[in-house]
Amino acid sequence: MSMTGTGEFLWFDVLLAVLGGAVRVGTPFLFVSLGECLTEKSGRINLGLEGVLVLSAMAGFGGSYWSGSPWIGLLIAGGSGAALALLHGLLCSLPRVSDVATGIALMLFGAGLAFYLGKPLIQPQAAQIPVIALGGWSDSPAVQSALSINALFPLGVALAVVLQWGLANTRWGLIVRMAGDSADAARALGYSVNGVRIAATTAGGFIAGLGGASLTLVYPGSWNEGLSSGQGLIAVALVIFARWRPLACLGAALLFGGAGALGPALQSVGITGYYYLFNAVPYALTLLILVLTCSPNRAIRGAPAELGVQR
Amino acid sequence: MRTLAAAPSASAQSDAGGHWRESAEAVALPVLALAGALLAFGVFVWLSGRDPVEAWVLLFKGAFGDSFSWQNTLQRAAPLMLTALAVALPAQAGLTVIGGEGALVLGALACAALPMLVPSLAGWPGAALMLLAGALAGAGWVALAGWLRQARGVNETISSLLLGYLAIALFKHVVEGPLRDPASLNKPSTPPVAESLRIGGLPWDGAVTDVHWGLAWGVLLCLVAGVWLTFTASGFALRVVGGNVRAARLVGLPTLGLVLAGCALGGAAAGLAGAIEVLAVHTSANAALIAGLGYTGILVSFVARHNPWAIPPVAILFGGFGAAGSLLQRRLDLPDASVLVLQGFAFVLILAAEAGRGRLFGGSGGGR
Numbered sequence: 001m002s003m004t005g006t007g008e009f010l011w012f013d014v015l016l017a018v019l020g021g022a023v024r025v026g027t028p029f030l031f032v033s034l035g036e037c038l039t040e041k042s043g044r045i046n047l048g049l050e051g052v053l054v055l056s057a058m059a060g061f062g063g064s065y066w067s068g069s070p071w072i073g074l075l076i077a078g079g080s081g082a083a084l085a086l087l088h089g090l091l092c093s094l095p096r097v098s099d100v101a102t103g104i105a106l107m108l109f110g111a112g113l114a115f116y117l118g119k120p121l122i123q124p125q126a127a128q129i130p131v132i133a134l135g136g137w138s139d140s141p142a143v144q145s146a147l148s149i150n151a152l153f154p155l156g157v158a159l160a161v162v163l164q165w166g167l168a169n170t171r172w173g174l175i176v177r178m179a180g181d182s183a184d185a186a187r188a189l190g191y192s193v194n195g196v197r198i199a200a201t202t203a204g205g206f207i208a209g210l211g212g213a214s215l216t217l218v219y220p221g222s223w224n225e226g227l228s229s230g231q232g233l234i235a236v237a238l239v240i241f242a243r244w245r246p247l248a249c250l251g252a253a254l255l256f257g258g259a260g261a262l263g264p265a266l267q268s269v270g271i272t273g274y275y276y277l278f279n280a281v282p283y284a285l286t287l288l289i290l291v292l293t294c295s296p297n298r299a300i301r302g303a304p305a306e307l308g309v310q311r
Numbered sequence: 312m313r314t315l316a317a318a319p320s321a322s323a324q325s326d327a328g329g330h331w332r333e334s335a336e337a338v339a340l341p342v343l344a345l346a347g348a349l350l351a352f353g354v355f356v357w358l359s360g361r362d363p364v365e366a367w368v369l370l371f372k373g374a375f376g377d378s379f380s381w382q383n384t385l386q387r388a389a390p391l392m393l394t395a396l397a398v399a400l401p402a403q404a405g406l407t408v409i410g411g412e413g414a415l416v417l418g419a420l421a422c423a424a425l426p427m428l429v430p431s432l433a434g435w436p437g438a439a440l441m442l443l444a445g446a447l448a449g450a451g452w453v454a455l456a457g458w459l460r461q462a463r464g465v466n467e468t469i470s471s472l473l474l475g476y477l478a479i480a481l482f483k484h485v486v487e488g489p490l491r492d493p494a495s496l497n498k499p500s501t502p503p504v505a506e507s508l509r510i511g512g513l514p515w516d517g518a519v520t521d522v523h524w525g526l527a528w529g530v531l532l533c534l535v536a537g538v539w540l541t542f543t544a545s546g547f548a549l550r551v552v553g554g555n556v557r558a559a560r561l562v563g564l565p566t567l568g569l570v571l572a573g574c575a576l577g578g579a580a581a582g583l584a585g586a587i588e589v590l591a592v593h594t595s596a597n598a599a600l601i602a603g604l605g606y607t608g609i610l611v612s613f614v615a616r617h618n619p620w621a622i623p624p625v626a627i628l629f630g631g632f633g634a635a636g637s638l639l640q641r642r643l644d645l646p647d648a649s650v651l652v653l654q655g656f657a658f659v660l661i662l663a664a665e666a667g668r669g670r671l672f673g674g675s676g677g678g679r
Contacts, residue, residue, distance in 0.1 A: 047468065047469070087659070091659065091662060091663055094663060094665070094666035095666050096665045096666055096668060097662050097663065097665055097666055098407075098662075100407050100468050101407065101613065101662055102659075102662055103468075104407070104409055104468070104609060104658075105613075105655070105658035105659050105661075105662055106659070108606060108609070108610065108651070108654060108655050108658055109652075109654075109655030109656070109658060109659055110655075111651065112648055112651030112652045112653075112654060112655040113652060113655065115646065115647075115648035115651060116646050116648040116649055116651065116652050119646040119648070229476060230472065230473065230476045233469060233472055233473065234473075236469065237469050237473070240466075273488070274484065275484075276480045276481075276483040276484040276487070277480060277481070277484050279480065280476065280477055280480030280481075283473045283476045283477045283480070284477060286473055287459075287465075287470060287473050287474070287477075290459075290463075290465045290466070290469065290470060291459065291463050291465055294463055294464040294465045294466075295463070295464050296461065296462060296463060296464035297464070
């Protein structure tokens with residue numbers, strides 16, 4: 001690519017790799033933040049989506065490996081995510097059980113289950129979700145690589161649009177938002193607040209599970225125990241940054257995908273000295289954004305009023 | 312001071328039998344939850360085609376079967392007591408902080424880095440300074456999460472875990488980069504700590520055991536924390552802030568200072584755990600320290616219901632499960648993560664047991 005070997009070409013390659021990586025690395029962020037957005041709209045926070053991400057990544061990989069079809073793997077990933085999230089929904093419906101504490105428990109439980117059941121899956125290869133190549137017009141392999149979009153990403157974009165529209169304009173969306181903004185109002189209209197929240201949490205877990213599948217069936221594309229370290233948690237924080245708007249989650253996920261792609265991109269052009277620090281950029285960026293978004297004195301604009309995270 | 316502590320807690324019931332019932336429940340509910348976790352684990356093991364009874368027996372033998380397993384158990388319990396304090400002390404101030412893992416690795420790093428900066432360190436004063444460095448590093452890291460909560464309204468659970476990931480990244484960068492011992496080829500480490508600075512084993516029956524002095528530190532600090540929270544005015548004030556922050560402000564308590572103190576002391580405990588692991592077990596800072604001790608500490612604190620008096624026995628129990636893991640692996644060919652599954656069951660059931668509070672022993676069924 002950089003035949004002249006000048007720094008300019010080098011940085012162009014890094015930029016391309018970051019842009020391409022924004023989609024690749026951002027896909028799990030997108031699905032988990034959409035799942036969390038739906039959950040939080042109903043008035044509960046599910047920190048356990050970190051556990052959902054790890055468990056569904058393993059389950060999706062296993063499903064694809066044993067069935068030979070990445071799409072069956074994708075469904076199994078979503079299903080396992082929904083099952084773990086359902087446990088969260090049920091536990092939080094018990095009296096005196098905190099959603100934050102339950103989330104921490106499911107973070108550890110999900111990871112433990114995934115490591116246990118995923119032991120035989122560390123070596124093999126599984127059928128991957130196909131890639132849509134949009135860069136055929138260019139001769140540059142860097143451009144081609146940046147423009148190969150995995151098939152899950154458009155699905156995530158569509159889901160963001162549907163959620164944004166559905167939450168604002170449909171009867172179901174209104175019920176979910178009512179459970180999140182005023183449990184009393186929802187109860188007065190005869191809806192079971194716990195029932196709505198369990199349903200929203202479970203659906204959110206399914207969506208987040210699709211993000212788990214993107215880790216093992218798209219990028220990095222294999223199963224190992226170090227696969228997710230906090231991506232699920234970052235995605236939960238992204239929802240605050242996106243002010244609980246699904247379309248804003250899309251933008252936030254791409255931003256964080258780009259930040260997460262920075263380390264590997266620099267490594268690919270031979271800058272390896274600060275490997276761990278560059279890979280930690282998303283954590284630092286998340287903290288920075290939380291500091292800038294949150295305020296001790298007032299609730300964040302757009303936040304569901306019943307959300308415990310507000311306190 | 313004692314009169315303050317005798318004041319009834321918010322959940323105490325007015326009838327005479329209420330207090331007895333409450334304390335009986337405080338023990339019975341976690342015990343029931345742990346029994347349920349062992350049962351669920353047995354079913355899980357059975358579903359993977361193993362004999363659950365054999366798994367239970369091995370779990371007990373590996374944890375408490377003979378003096379060798381006891382030593383293994385106690386060696387693992389020592390850091391857990393301290394990482395559990397890192398959750399329990401902020402929790403008493405009303406914050407759900409889960410950054411113990413990060414505070415532990417930073418404490419280990421500070422401890423291992425100090426003799427590289429000050430080569431003249433030797434003997435117990437040197438070791439004491441290294442332990443102090445570890446405690447200070449952990450204290451600052453967790454206090455930062457508390458400060459972000461109080462000053463900026465940032466959710467402390469999320470920020471403390473993010474800070475933990477940042478700490479691990481920093482640890483790996485420094486250990487594999489600037490402070491790496493050139494002699495550590497396959498396993499990047501800082502240079503080994505001098506012999507005179509290391510922490511030795513506890514004596515037992517005239518011999519030195521594998522159990523190091525860190526266990527004594529863990530038990531001692533849990534007791535100190537318990538005494539502080541139960542019998543002193545500042546400890547009581549901390550619990551008031553944790554119970555009802557508005558009431559605390561109304562009576563003029565310095566909430567910011569108390570919350571920061573709770574977080575800093577908790578972080579100091581986890582940082583100390585990291586420093587002790589370096590001086591007593593690993594003799595240098597390397598990736599083996601990132602072993603989830605901070606995460607298991609979260610579970611220990613929740614099972615102990617954030618009560619420092621209850622932390623040592625719970626830490627010994629979970630240290631025992633950890634010690635039994637390798638026996639389960641060898642004899643039943645179970646994955647090493649089987650202990651994590653057991654911990655997961657325990658965590659889920661301990662939370663579910665909260666719902667039973669006020670119902671056991673014929674309570675009124677309502678609670679609050």
